[in-house]
Amino acid sequence: MESIKFMAIIHNPIIPGMAPDPSIIRVGNDYYLATSTFHWTPAVQIFHSTDLANWELTGYALDHGEVNLRGTNTPAGIWAPHLSYDPASKRFWLAYSHMQNMAGREFNSDSFAVWSDSINGPWSKPIYLTSIGFDPALFHDDDGRHYVSILEWETRTGYQAPGHIVVAEIDLVNGGIIGDWHRVTTGFTTRGCAEAPQLYKHNGYYYLLIAAGGTGYAHGVEIGRAKDVFGPYTPHPSGEPIITSSPHHLFSLGDPDAGHFEMQNPNTPIQKSGHGSLVSTPSGDWYVAHLMSRPLPGTSLNPLGRETSLQKMTWSQDGWLQMADGSNLAKATTPAPRDYPNTQQDFASFDINDQFETNQVPAHFMTPYREQTNDWVNTTERPGHLRIYGDNSFFSQVDPAIMATRATSLDYTVQTKLEFHPVHYSQTAGLGLYYDANNWLYVRLCQDDTEDHTVLRVLQAKLGQRTDDIFTEVPVKNDTVELQLRYHMGFATISYRLDSQSDWQRLTQDIDVTYLSDEGVNGEPGEIGGFTGLFNFIGAVDAYQHQSFADFSYYTVKNNTLKG
Template sequence: MTPFDTALKADLQTLQHTVEYEGQNFRERDADGNTLLHCAVRSGSLAKVAYLTDFLALDPLEANLSGITPLDLALQDGLDEIAAYLANKAGVDPTRIIHNPVRRGFYPDPSWIRVGEDYYMVNSSFSFFPCIPISKSRDLVHWTTVGYAITNPDWARVARSEGGRGYWAPDISYDAVSKHYFITATYRGNEDDAEPRCQMVVSAERPEGPYGEPAWIHEDGIDPSILHDEDGRHYMLFNRSVRMAELTPDCRAMRGPARLIWGGDLKRKTEGPQLMKHDGYYYLLAAEGGTGAGHRISAARSKNVWGPYENCPYNPILRQDDEGGYLQNCGHGKLLQTADGRWFLCFLCLRRDPDGTAPMGRETSIAEVTWTPDGWPVAAYGRRPRAVLNMPFSEEIPTLTPVGITRWKGEEWITQRALDTANFTVEKDALTLCGNGLDLCDRKMQGLLLVRQQERAFTAETALEIPAADTAGLTCYYDEHSYLKFGIGPEGLLLEEYAGYEVVSMQTAPLPASTSHVRLRVTATDGQRHFAIQDGTDWHTLWSIPEPRYLTSEGLQCGKRFTGAMVGLYVHGASAVRFADWSAVWSCPEEKR
């Protein structure tokens, strides 16, 4: 009998004997990422649950690969006594717990600031447009896009960007002297560009914008951030370890050359630097170890902005050291003090499937931060990312309207590169989208609107008129190298899969009888994607395929793959196609209570 079977099926005495007399790895997980404590909760035995938490110190908030913790299981199964025990043991209020990631879907490389009692965050957008989403929250958990750093396609420079290029690792900051907000990011060009990397800076009088025309700082490196110091000077930091340059008062140019100020703690792929002043010290945070399994956040400090910097003795201040943990590749963070004086850290992470892929790409999570007696910030609860934490604030959160290239059906719609605004209209609750005759594999293609995939399991539907030529419908999309199309045209229904540089699968079906409108549905569940059409009130599944690995960063070696899966609408052809409806429902397993 395995330890998991023992925790689930055996009595307390057998479990105790297994723990105390057999040589086992009690941090081991099963194929779904469950711990022994998950199994004990499923057994319904409070005695076994208490034994594993009291004497083996298993964590009630350790999530499996679906993000479900032992506490979640107890709440979902109505095991009130066990749930109360675990909540008390973990120090959380089960009515106020929240789950990481808080910004779900492709929202990597977070940076944030506080403005009064409001919080603003920016994330990388790569080659998608509008560029660099700006999100707002009142509680650090519920985020809504309220603006973008670049909304003018003439300023964006992404029209010919390859997938995975464009805007990397933005930072948002505030200068109290000029009373302006600044967003900076690396503009990553294509390999054949004369300047493959430079830094972009925009400014605005409000955090959500509108932001003015970008300035371009011609310094190589990635992951810039800006410190507006108390003496009125401004500094930009970027990688190759951590380098820094002083900026002009308007932050649109460098006043002198960049120079090294910190080599990092791990001294391997030190990037994503953030600098702040606190209690007489300059505190420097940086991501290290690369964006894979070794990702982490390290800290240093100095009394002088130019250093030398002293390494934090508790480094890394946040790292996932459990290879089977729910949140992986955790790093690239920034500190923030809330209006009531607490400290939090935002950071990027992955939710990885058992097959090693992470369909949603890199997402944003948060961690509570404590300060050590000798003055160092560290992520609370052992410097490890936690899937569950207490809701930071309890007040009612106002509903915000998302902003995108166009607002329709409450979604934040974006596009790959820049969509000509003449190619879409929204009128009387319907959206008309026009293509330019090119397919999704062409970087000049028009006729594509997308939303970020937020969960592994989802259902997306649309209703549309049958186009006069070529096809239109639903797409599951990663970039120009990997997507699928579930569409309809004058020749019938189509399911086409494109991966690498070619169509790898194509299936067709006849048109529905005597109709000019259709409703299409794609459902992702249990490792499959199902494609259905509605006939009257009934749905008919036409095709089912295994979950496409090519829609993940890890599933295809082709170009730079740093983003995440998308779902949306497409038109292949020069027709103007009217979409009458859209809905997307994301299935979040850890919140099914």
């Protein structure tokens, strides 16, 4: 009897936690993927894979002071990086937008590109592209010419928002746009909110892949094609997105962006699917990497932000890209490529176990608003420890001393041990959850109100309001404590122990932190909130002399659920 071969399955998300706006490429047998980072530094995460199923963070494209994110309001910052490879010059290129202002729906954004001979850098200094809008993408044509596509942001009253997708030729050697911008479309369906345009070439056609429907529950991937790079572009004959979480028809032209909560699909765990990027395997299998979200059960709240998923695609007989299963509904699983029939996902790969044994700060740590520099965070002054010098309060959008990692599950435990010697009531150090400067939870060592001994106490920020739990505190005699925070479906339980041989003691439990989600925070007026994601952090505050420091001897994150 002939044996039956079962194709491996890839479970979504392939990159859990804040990994939105994925841009994917393949160079040889290696896959690379870049994602947005908003107000977080280093900026622009770059992941690597050899099988499309397992991904590792390899570094950042903007990690040497190329951008200043101090004062960035949620959800501005570094948006929609686009990764490309020019085979002629053998250079990697990365285009990105720095969204600086969203007030008044003006959306002031400067776009740049950087290049490198290696995906691991060093990357060039930023090359200015344009300020016409946001979400730039570079296309390297086979005749040696280069093009940039981007959303031209519309600010005129009475015109279709958010604007046109535009394309121009660009000089990547000397910099600068060649000729005029060409307005090619305002979208390929009635969902509107066309953005994130990316050009591809296949069988004699230029294909324009765009995001549409807004960053919420109506999000989708649309496609059109043309014989000339400047169009005219013919929409996909279905008149609908080729990938979405909510396939029902929507007419939303003129809506610049919205959550579209009415489009939340109760029949799928994968929501907000859209903003896709196309890649092929060596054997000719095609996939789209796209963003998605996983709401807390029974809610429309998405703590983990927008994550990266994968869908297998095919080309129809008449040359249109479509999902391999014939639908346009994003799935929680997708068939693995023929190239890697035995691939298995390592669901523990996003767990963290840092003992700080090297002189390098682990790469998965990110910082809001400010750069990571050795003068305030390092592993060298006390080997085997991460030393963090206290700075502004965590309400600050300038210099908070926070080292954070992306939350990658809705059920996990984060743990650390620290030593800290406060001499003033404004000096604190500890562990917590963080979305932005207005929204966080912090269990910290600090002085008692009498200023004569150290205690453990919980501080919370919700929509910019400060709440200090002064009735739940524990004396800490030797200024050393282990902290444990269990996050479970939007609720936090905090435990501690003063001796590593002792049992964990409960400090407080079931704190409602569901507001630490894209829809629960207070972002820019006119936005639904944010679209970044929840982080876990260790950090310190010193609003006294900026001289105190905390030493953290380990930091671990154990995810209890990741798959599906």
